[in-house]
Amino acid sequence: xxxxxxxxxxxxxxxxxxxxxxxxxxxxxxxxxxxxxxxxxxxxxxxxxxxxxxxxxxxxxxxxxxxxxxxxxxxxxxxxxxxxxxxxxxxxxxxxxxxxxxxxxxxxxxxxxxxxxxxxxxxxxxxxxxxxxxxxxxxxxxxxxxxxxxxxxxxxxxxxxxxxxxxxxxxxxxxxxxxxxxxxxxxxxxxxxxxxxxxxxxxxxxxxxxxxxxxxxxxxxxxxxxxxxxxxxxxxxxxxxxxxxxxxxxxxxxxxxxxxxxxxxxxxxxxxxxxxxxxxxxxxxxxxxxxxxxxxxxxxxxxxxxxxxxxxxxxxxxxxxxxxxxxxxxxxxxxxxxxx
Numbered sequence: 001x002x003x004x005x006x007x008x009x010x011x012x013x014x015x016x017x018x019x020x021x022x023x024x025x026x027x028x029x030x031x032x033x034x035x036x037x038x039x040x041x042x043x044x045x046x047x048x049x050x051x052x053x054x055x056x057x058x059x060x061x062x063x064x065x066x067x068x069x070x071x072x073x074x075x076x077x078x079x080x081x082x083x084x085x086x087x088x089x090x091x092x093x094x095x096x097x098x099x100x101x102x103x104x105x106x107x108x109x110x111x112x113x114x115x116x117x118x119x120x121x122x123x124x125x126x127x128x129x130x131x132x133x134x135x136x137x138x139x140x141x142x143x144x145x146x147x148x149x150x151x152x153x154x155x156x157x158x159x160x161x162x163x164x165x166x167x168x169x170x171x172x173x174x175x176x177x178x179x180x181x182x183x184x185x186x187x188x189x190x191x192x193x194x195x196x197x198x199x200x201x202x203x204x205x206x207x208x209x210x211x212x213x214x215x216x217x218x219x220x221x222x223x224x225x226x227x228x229x230x231x232x233x234x235x236x237x238x239x240x241x242x243x244x245x246x247x248x249x250x251x252x253x254x255x256x257x258x259x260x261x262x263x264x265x266x267x268x269x270x271x272x273x274x275x276x277x278x279x280x281x282x283x284x285x286x287x288x289x290x291x292x293x294x295x296x297x298x299x300x301x302x303x304x305x306x307x308x309x310x311x312x313x314x315x316x317x318x319x320x321x322x323x324x325x326x327x328x329x330x331x332x333x334x335x336x337x338x339x340x
Contacts, residue, residue, distance in 0.1 A: 019091050020150075021055040022084045024048050025063060029081045032071045039165050042146040092170075092291050104132040105296030108144040108156035112137045113247065115263040116177055116284055117157040123303035131296050139240060140216025145171070145287065154292040155300055160285040161325050162218030170290060175330070176304050177284040177313040178322070181226070182274045183207075184258040184267060186251055196276035199321075203231035208258040212237020222323045223259055226280060229321065244268065278321040283330075 027037040028048070038045040056063050063077035073081065109117030118135075125133055138144040141158030148156055148171060160173050167173060185192045191201060209223040210216070211234050227234055241250040248268040251258065261282055262274050286304055288297050308314055316322075322330065 017058070017087070018051075018055070019088070021051045023088060024051045025055055025077075026081065026084050026088060028052060028064065028071070029073055029077060029084075032073075034071065040168050042142060042149060042168075103293065104134045105155070105293050105300065106134055106136060106153045107300060108136045108138050108147065108153050108158075110138060110141065110144065110156070110158045112243070113265050113267075114261045115265060116179055116261065119263070120157065120176075120286075120300060120304045120307060123307060124299040127303055128296070128299040131299060133296065133300075138215060140213055141218045143215035148287060148289055151289070153289075155286060155288040155297055157284055157286055159218040159222065159283055160287060161283065161329065162221035162323070164217070164221070167287065171287050172290055173285045173287040174301075175283060175314065176286045176308065178281040178316060178320075179284060179313075180262040180274050181280040181282050182260055182262040182264065182272050184247075184251065184260045184264060184270050184272055186255055187269055187271055189255065189257065191257060191273065192271050194273060196274040196279075198277040199230045199275060199280070200277065202257075202275075205232045206235055206256055207232050208254065208256050209234035210240065210259065211235075213240060222282065225323045226259070226321075278319050279317050280321045281316070283322065283326045 024037070024041065024043075027041050028034060031037040031040065034045055034049060038048045041048065052063065059076070059080075061076040062074050063080060065072045065074055107117070107121055109121060111117075121133055121135055125131075136144075136147075136153065138147060138156070141156065141160070142163060144153065144156035144158060145163070145167075147153045149168060157176065160167065183191065183197055191197050194201065207227070209220075209227060211220050211223065213219065223234070235254070235256060241247040244265060244267055248270065251267060251270050260272065262272065264272050286301065288301075316330075321327075
């Protein structure tokens with residue numbers, strides 16, 4: 001080796017930092033707790049830890065000191081935190097500046113069977129015919145929020161409070177509808193002759209409550225509260241039926257009532273009956289990314305507001321049942337006045 005070669009500084013291989021890993025790093029650095037950071041990001045803790053370890057290997061330094069009692073930043077982690085925040089801000093700003101204002105607006109409608117989101121999107125398409133909207137069906141609000149945070153969606157509809165944690169600061173939400181829940185019943189079921197179905201009639205019955213869907217913790221939280229209130233019990237968790245034909249087959253084969261919303265697509269061989277005495281309400285919220293498609297989101301929000309006004313979507317009928325924490329958080333006087 002020549003003297004000139006020896007005098008040359010050792011060059012380290014180039015490292016391309018991954019934006020997702022930086023976003024995960026910032027969340028852990030701010031929470032100083034892996035479980036809380038994973039909940040904030042709506043990701044599995046194992047995936048979060050794996051990405052942080054990969055980032056540390058890439059950089060060749062430890063970013064955190066982990067003990068059984070606490071997590072703290074190393075000196076290297078402290079230095080990275082300020083720059084990582086700057087990079088994430090620039091990344092999100094760049095995306096919002098370069099995106100074509102007429103690009104498709106990605107809207108998650110939660111479920112192909114429930115029609116609240118479909119009606120909002122249909123109204124937005126009618127109001128803004130030049131704008132392209134594309135529907136997605138996550139099957140659960142937990143999954144939709146993860147896609148929102150990843151930038152794969154612009155707006156999602158579903159129940160926010162049942163997730164058991166606050167929304168990350170990248171997202172904002174507003175209550176959109178309080179929709180009565182119902183039962184989807186086989187035409188020959190004993191409860192199908194009742195319209196509406198009184199809650200006391202459910203005591204001791206087995207209901208298909210849609211439990212066991214990891215994408216929908218907010219739904220599981222609501223129906224568990226409902227089952228406790230009415231004295232019914234749920235079927236064992238099972239995969240959800242996709243499509244009307246599969247849902248019709250499932251309905252006929254098991255012969256059990258399925259908990260759903262009052263506005264549900266018609267299912268061959270099935271009837272929808274609203275729950276009453278008390279009426280049971282599902283709180284729909286619209287959640288959007290703060291940096292998302294302003295024109296397209298505006299059309300979706302305007303359509304939702306018009307439906308809210310025209311059909312009194314935020315009116316609480318006297319004596320109606322809401323799950324917790326909405327029952328406490330949403331104040332109303334019980335006389336049918338809108339929630340403020």
